[in-house]
Amino acid sequence: MEEYSDKVMDHFAHPRNTGVIENPSGEATVGNPTCGDLMTFYIDVDDNDVIRDVKFKTFGCGAAIATSSMITEIAVGKTVDEAYKITRKDVAYDLDGLPKIKMHCSNLASDALRAAIDDYRAKKAKKEENA
Numbered sequence: 001m002e003e004y005s006d007k008v009m010d011h012f013a014h015p016r017n018t019g020v021i022e023n024p025s026g027e028a029t030v031g032n033p034t035c036g037d038l039m040t041f042y043i044d045v046d047d048n049d050v051i052r053d054v055k056f057k058t059f060g061c062g063a064a065i066a067t068s069s070m071i072t073e074i075a076v077g078k079t080v081d082e083a084y085k086i087t088r089k090d091v092a093y094d095l096d097g098l099p100k101i102k103m104h105c106s107n108l109a110s111d112a113l114r115a116a117i118d119d120y121r122a123k124k125a126k127k128e129e130n131a
């Protein structure tokens, strides 16, 4: 597949869940050293470890925007453990495919989501330590 699917174009043109969550349960910024693109993910998690909301900000290419948008839709309603397992292949599949040379862009989205979950887990562990 070397062209963008309609779904990729739709998520690129109308990205879902862009923005910032104030006082998020977890947040993280990751960058792709090859292209220099940057992605920040924010998650809001309830007491049962279920992701209530995800938002992202990106300074990245169209595929990075589309994959971020897609992964936010996949992640909402999942537990953090389930969301941690979302792979770039899952994202590409839900987008009806991505050109091969753009697959690395979907790494950025899943890496950023995982890093935000890591941040959430670290904060939660600290809270429990101090409880």
Ligand code: FES
Pocket (backbone or CB within 6 Å): 032, 035, 036, 037, 060, 061, 062, 063, 064, 104, 105, 108
């Ligand atoms: Fe950098 Fe796509 S080219 S994330």
